[in-house]
Amino acid sequence: MELSQLRIFQAVAEEGSITRAASRMHRVPSNLSTRLKQLEENLGVDLFLRERQRLTLSPAGKVLLGYAERMFALQAEAEAALRGGEPAGDFVIGSMFSTAAIHLPPMLVRYHRTWPAVNLQVQTAPSGELLEGLLAGRLDAALVDGPLEFAELDGLPMFEEEMVLITEAAHGPVKSAQDVAGLEVYAFRQSCSYRRRLEGWFVASRVPMAPPMEIESYHSMLACVIAGGGIALVPRSMLESLPGRDEVRVHQLAAPFNRTTTWLMWRKGMLGANLRAWIDLQQGGPVAG
Template sequence: MDLTQLEVFRAVAEEGSVTAAAERLHRVPSNISTRLRQLEEDLGTPLFSREKLRLHITDAGRTLLDYAIRILALTEEARQRVTHQQPAGIFTLGAIESTAAVRLPQLIARYHQQWPDVELDLSTGPSGDMTDGLFSGRFSAVFIDGPPKHPQLDGVAAFAEEMVLISSLNHPPVPNAASVSGSTIYAFRANCSYRRRFENWFAAEHAAPGKIFEMESYHGILACVSAGAGLAMVPRSMLESMPGRESVAAWPLAEHAGLLDIWLVWRKGYASGNLRAMVAMLEDASQ
């Protein structure tokens, strides 16, 4: 088992096919197939089940993928530290939507000015998708609400955030969750950490929301709430950046329950030059 075989295996696992992996690695498909077969023979176990033109990763393959990601990341880290390589190349970054919209534009602009050879590839989505992308190798690092709870993740606090409850302007004051138990709420999908915080806020007071409508954007949430159709919990920084923010009332959560930190999170053992440069920039900004 060598590094080339691991690179080929990881590409096939992430792309889902030999052809796509070949395009990604700039190799011919026959070479990819040969390397993959040699690796399976070396390990004595199939890493993929084959169904016509489709590949499905096996349990053994999933186990190896976890190690392959860490081994290749450590190899790259060692190469960069030995050669003192400056930040350069593609830096794949993920972020929850509110952080990407409000917090990252200035950070990314400063990063690009300092490290113009880095090509930042930014994607947004719910926190659950961001974490999954981190473990699959899709992202080098992600901005999510933290701190990270998984033992294989590491990170640094990046931005202070406050969640607030929003309602229509004519809604009565909201002193606590019990006062709005049974209310219709608007939120993102179930794998959104902000939605979990909203539901936990109710549960902490033995209350519960009524019907939950899943939305795809903060603008859609704001429109529904301003029309008096229900309530939502959103980051204050996101609300203050949106047109139409005057059409809703914002209620802080009692006892600082809405305060949290957004963290930059990555897999332990992976610390590329690109990532270290961004961590240093965040640490400088906090001083």
């Protein structure tokens, strides 16, 4: 099993297609097909389920992908160590949507200017999916809603967010979930930690929450609330960045639903040069690992 074969396997797994993976790697599809078949023959397992025009990972493929990501991370760390410990190679960081929009841009610019040799990549998703990416080795670090207790992960608190409930402008004061009972709820998909906080707020008031209408954008959530009849839970910093924010009514929530802390998380034992440099730039000073 060669690293070059694993790179091909990783590209096909991410693209779901040999043709798209070949285009991404600037190679011909037949070459990738041959190398992938050789890898499966050497391992004695099928790495993909071939369904119509798309390839999906088999159970064995999912296991191998996790190991492959860790091997690539270790390779990058080894190369950095041989260069004197300076950050280099790939560094993939995950982020919640609101964090990526509000807090991440200046951090990314500062990091890239300081360490231009690092191939910095950002992937956005709800907290639950980011944690899955960390544990599977697809991400080197992730900014998620915390605090979190995972035996496999380490982390540091980065900044606090105030969470607010928004309704249409004409809605009256909201003291509890009873005041919005029966209204449409706009939220991200189930793996979103902010959605779970909203669900917890309803539970605390012993009020059933309407099945959420899943929306993948804060802009769309705001537009739906402005249109009337629904609610959404959003970070105040995100709301203040959106056009149309003055067309909704903002309601403060009681503790513990009104505040949340964003954490930077990573796999234990994987605090390499790239991640150390990220933490040092944000907080200053060396980090023990």
